Amino acid sequence: MRDLPPDAVPAPDVPGKARLARDARAGAAEVTDILPATAPAPRGPAPSPRPAADPRTGDLWAGAGTARRAVPAGRAAEPEADSEAEPGEDAPFGVPGKPLTRGPFLWGLTAALGVLTAWGLAQALISARNVIVLIVVAGFLAVGLNPVVEALQRRGLHRRWAISLVFLGVIVMFALFGLAIIPPVSQQLTDFVGAVPGYMQELLSNPTIKQLDEDYQILANLQTYITSGGLGATVAGGIVGAGAVVLDAFFSGFTLLVLTLYFLGSLPTIKEYLLLLVPASRRRRTGAIGDQILDGIGGYVAGNVLISVIAGALSWLFLTFAGAPYALALALVVAVTDLIPLVGATVGAVIVSAVGFLQSGPLGIACVIFFVVYQQVENYVIYPRVMSRSVDVAPAVSVIAALFGGALLGAVGALLAIPVAAAVALIIREVVLPRQAQL
Template identity: 85%
Template sequence: MPDSVADAVSPRATQRRAGGGPAGLPGAGEVTDVLPAHRRDAATSGKEEDTEQPFGEPGKPLTRGPFLWGLTAALGVLTAWALAQALVSSRGVIVLIVVAAFLAVGLNPVVEALQRRGMNRRWAISIVFLGVIAMFVLFGFAIVPPVSQETSDFVGAVPGYVQSLLANPTIKQLDADYKILANVQTYITSGGLGATVAGGILGAGAVVLDAFFSGFTLLVLTLYFLGSLPVIKEYLLLVVPATRRTRTRAIGDQILTGIGGYVAGNVLISVIAGGLSWLFLTIAGAKYALALALVIAVTDLIPLVGATVGAVLVTAVGLLQSVPLGIACAIFFVVYQQVENYVIYPRVMSRSVNVAPAMSVIAALFGGALLGAVGALLAIPVAAAVALIVREVLLPRQARL
């Protein structure tokens, strides 16, 4: 048998030394494995399974039958429903967060103005925040005493009202026919009145406690947002691609400046309305002129309907004091609202928000329908931000197409 054949069939000849074969074959001095293909696969498959797939190769994917498709769709619907329920349940928290961020953006220009005068940002935030707290305290001291006095006066006058009713001939006839006083006495002695009053007191206490907690939470969130506003701005810019950060920063700064200008302008208009109302009510001799002027200032913050609501409330209080005072209040507020709408508001807001009047009305209506007074307050600056984005981003892109 030739030596080459013996080497090929020998069990020990699993390797050979190649000595310069044809192109593509191993060169001289290289050792090549000549095991059959199926033996090489069997030898390496175990190592691959141990390192890459310790549990074996995955099977074929499940067929997307009707049952699997329906199950996936049902799970998607349940997940969407759960998210919607979570958003509805946390609506109050979301409103607090949005209002706190809005107030922080509105107060930030004042903080930056103090910083430009050489003051540290922390001290500037402290001064602005103390001013906000002082405003709330002043409002409470101006509103609570008149309300308490009026309540005590009404409680003291109740016996006189009862005696006047008893002396009325019509009431006497109704009592004789339907035993009204006897039924009232039975209702009082049976404990029904006490339970109703106790329930009303508890409900009013719960409302007051909830309002206090919401106000405290709003102040804390505003303080945190105001302190970390520069960090939040820089963090949000990291989400934007690097090539667009410069333009995005400029647009974002313009939006924040507009919101801050809107808040400052709205507060200035409310201060003017409250100051002029206080001056008029003091000259007219109205009781609790400061408290009524604060009501005008607070309600004037709400766009469209706020000034009218405050004017109606103060006019009603004036009518309860005297008819001439009520008529004078109605005339004053009608004249002042015309001056505010056509003189004061355009001059103050012309540099902060650039929104068409019709768009402002539509935005305020949608905001009020979605979030009430808070939505109406936020609607105009949001509409201004959307208009800016459309003008600076969408319209140039459409012009290049």
């Protein structure tokens, strides 16, 4: 209870009422001590809060609440900038408006640009189709030759010298193929050109040709066509076109050899770089699956080459024994076409049998019988034993993959289809099926 001021006049002592009055005054006094007296708000800007000092560093804290900032000791706190500046001071061109992110014009423009970009990329891929095919084939050949290089490395040969030896063998094989094919073809062309006058005389002596010439003036029109220069222009155009085809084939072959050598030399580096793109937790398993895929592709290439060598060697022995001309060239044709899955062996057999029929009927019949028997042996004896350790693909899947590959990229696509199908089957078996079993 608070003491009364000295000038206060004590109230008469009334029982009950006096005690209630004293309690009321005491309650009012306690409320006054707790709540500060209200004063009228001053006009003008509110004074800035006095900066408080940090007891540890001595820095002053300016501002209030979460917007406080530290001011070093001995430096006055700077006033904070206003959150919104006037357009005339900090934004001379006015406050920017909302971005046009949902406008129909901007949406349509973005969609049109996306379509044009996709169309441009598609056209670029179509234009570079030949280059992409060369790169894919070169990588395929490098992966196929890598097991031979690694086998030479295991025998103590440095990788550089192993690659050089393997690549030299590939070049020698191409050179032998050219030496075996070019002379017979050129000789046949020379013989055909020399025999053209005799063929013309035989045609002129034929009664049917004489009657047709009297009715339709065939020889006169042919002579006019030759003397007018039409034949020369056609022949020149054909020669130029054939030269362009030969030059393009030579350039493509040289580029393929260079790319194959580059990929073969940098194959370990390429594998390590691709593994760096995989998360570290999955890198070991991915590397193991990738090595198995590469081993399967290499085994497929080596097995296919071995089967083609067997087919060419047996064909050469048969044609030599049968007395067929240019037996080595025809055997090389069989070996090269046998590299193409499904239809390659049949194509080579048809070509050689046709050449045999041109020589003589018995030789053509003998060629047909030989190739029919050999293809049965190859399909049911040689191919399963050679490919059993390289690729594990069901026969139906192999046929479907070869058909799709041939439709997309021709002979190259058919050649690449089976190892690609084997790689996809391996990924499904090692990644997809275990994940599905855990669901």
